[in-house]
Amino acid sequence: MSLTFYFAPMSTASITEAVLAELGIPFDLVKLNISVGETKKPEFLKINPNGRVPVIVHEGVAIWESSAITMYLGEVFGVDKKLYPAPGPKRGEAMKWIAWSNVTLAEPASRLFASLPLEEQGDAETNSQEALAPEMKSSVIMxxxxxxxxxxxxxxxxxxxxxxxxxxxxSLADTHLQGIVGWIGSLGIDLKSFPNVTEWLKHCYERPAIAKLMEG
Ligand SMILES: N[C@@H](CCC(=O)N[C@@H](CS)C(=O)NCC(=O)O)C(=O)O
Known part of the structure; x- marks a missing residue:
């Protein structure tokens, strides 16, 4: 089996990194540096015309969008490992949270990230497509x-x-959402106001695969 993972540190690709770590499957890693434009090079645009990571190439087929990647990896590798439900309502529930986190939850998070002064954007890699000039950042948007x-x-x-x-x-729905919710916590949103979320996040961070990634 051939599986290649296109990754950039401190980016949305960290979600896929966590999913692959949970699954414990072998893959080839291609590390890109967003800040020097490696995601916009012609050879990468052939793999993902959006010029973004994460991307996986499985058996020669490129799959982009982190939510699609999580669901795909879950379906192909996660069911036997009890990390993703078999087809049926439970799988629907997992897909609901994964899609919601990317489409609905991440949308205002991206707006908030773009509106923050550079020094408050944390360690996240600058996303060249969403960067705002300082004069476009406003407290109203924030x-x-x-x-x-x-x-x-x-x-x-x-x-x-x-x-x-x-x-x-x-399940891999938790793996996926912990990445987005952890990022939201780093943007100055106080997660302590959401006790179930805080407790859940703590349990996600206790997962050996995730704890190992967080150690660096
Ligand atoms: N909706 C996409 C978003 C991916 C995305 O925005 N990736 C950013 C890093 S967080 C990126 O690769 N940016 C490259 C660039 O802006 O050149 C997903 O979930 O995969």
């Missing part, structure tokens, strides 16, 4: 993004009520 994030984190908090993980047992 406050609206924060308010939207609070609304969505409340939905996540309610979704976790009475359960340790998103679909009951730990």
């Amino acid at each position: 406050e609206k993004a924060k308010a939207d994030l609070v609304d969505y984190l409340r939905i996540l908090n309610e979704g976790l009520e009475g359960r340790s993980f998103l679909i009951g047992e730990y």
